[in-house]
Amino acid sequence: MTTSDTVTGDAGPAVREELARLRDSIDNIDAAVVHMLAERFKCTQQVGRLKAEHQLPPADPDREARQIARLRALAENAKLDPAFAEKFLNFIIAEVIHHHERIAEDTAGGATPSANRATTSSPGE
Amino acid sequence: MTTSDTVTGDAGPAVREELARLRDSIDNIDAAVVHMLAERFKCTQQVGRLKAEHQLPPADPDREARQIARLRALAENAKLDPAFAEKFLNFIIAEVIHHHERIAEDTAGGATPSANRATTSSPGE
Numbered sequence: 001m002t003t004s005d006t007v008t009g010d011a012g013p014a015v016r017e018e019l020a021r022l023r024d025s026i027d028n029i030d031a032a033v034v035h036m037l038a039e040r041f042k043c044t045q046q047v048g049r050l051k052a053e054h055q056l057p058p059a060d061p062d063r064e065a066r067q068i069a070r071l072r073a074l075a076e077n078a079k080l081d082p083a084f085a086e087k088f089l090n091f092i093i094a095e096v097i098h099h100h101e102r103i104a105e106d107t108a109g110g111a112t113p114s115a116n117r118a119t120t121s122s123p124g125e
Numbered sequence: 126m127t128t129s130d131t132v133t134g135d136a137g138p139a140v141r142e143e144l145a146r147l148r149d150s151i152d153n154i155d156a157a158v159v160h161m162l163a164e165r166f167k168c169t170q171q172v173g174r175l176k177a178e179h180q181l182p183p184a185d186p187d188r189e190a191r192q193i194a195r196l197r198a199l200a201e202n203a204k205l206d207p208a209f210a211e212k213f214l215n216f217i218i219a220e221v222i223h224h225h226e227r228i229a230e231d232t233a234g235g236a237t238p239s240a241n242r243a244t245t246s247s248p249g250e
Contacts, residue, residue, distance in 0.1 A: 011179035011180075011181055012179075015175060015179050015181075018175060019172065019175055019176075019181075022168050022171055022172050022175070022250070023172070023188070023250060025164075025168050026165055026168045026169065026172075026250050027192070027195070029161050029162075029164055029165045029168070030165070030192070030195075030196055030199075030214070031196075031199055032161055033158055033161055033162065033165075033213070034196060034199045034200055034203060034205065034210060034213065035199070035203050036154050036157055036158050036161075037154075037158065037205065037209075037213070038200075038203035038204060038205050039150075039154055040151055040154045040155070040158075041205065043147050043150050043151045043154070044151065046147055047144065047147050047148070047151075050140060050143060050144055050147070051144075054136035054137075054140045055136075056136055056140075056144070063148070067152070067155070070152065070155075071155055071156075071159060074155075074156055074159045074160070075159055075163075078159060078160050078163035079163060080159065080162065080163050080166065081223075084162075084220055085159060087220070088158070088159065088162070088216075089155070091213075091216050095209055095212070098206075125147070125148060125151050
């Protein structure tokens with residue numbers, strides 16, 4: 001620690017450069033994650049459609065239990081809190097349900113029961 | 126839709142294969158995201174340490190406003206709800222704060238004020 005630094009952030013160019021480097025990495029990671037989640041939502045929409053078309057049950061508790069166990073293990077290997085992996089999956093599921101609710105509202109009145117089922121099933125997958 | 130399918134999920138091998146293919150993609154994406162978030166938390170920890178060492182202010186409202194605006198725009202381009210991007214960033218920030226609280230608890234009693242600040246600053250970055 002350099003005692004010449006001040007609380008106003010006068011940390012010198014080397015520190016500012018290092019901070020900018022780390023922030024660039026954080027921004028790159030965030031952009032990658034947002035795009036991967038966009039791809040994930042495309043997959044869950046396809047699963048929902050497939051299940052509705054073939055009258056498969058929307059929920060699959062065994063599949064969800066396997067997903068949770070797998071993500072917890074992956075998080076542990078990556079030195080993350082396993083509880084975080086579970087929270088992450090629940091966060092994504094909540095978003096997919098939110099999407100589905102909005103689509104159901106948008107299509108209410110014009111949609112067939114089959115189409116409605118396609119947009120409200122398989123939140124986690 | 127094939128009317129021969131039943132609600133118990135007797136959808137035929139082709140449909141089951143397609144479902145398995147989509148689920149494999151979802152699992153790959155989830156694994157990638159968990160590992161990228163692990164990398165992101167490494168970055169925020171480094172930022173926290175850097176700021177504590179050089180007495181930079183932990184919070185940076187301008188930086189956070191830029192992050193939110195950028196993630197909203199990225200989400201829009203990826204055909205995701207911009208509000209989701211903001212929720213995602215808030216979810217991550219909450220997790221980082223949770224990490225920091227735990228570390229602070231673990232180090233309470235043995236840590237220096239400087240070390241404590243390093244683990245409790247820069248939640249969003």
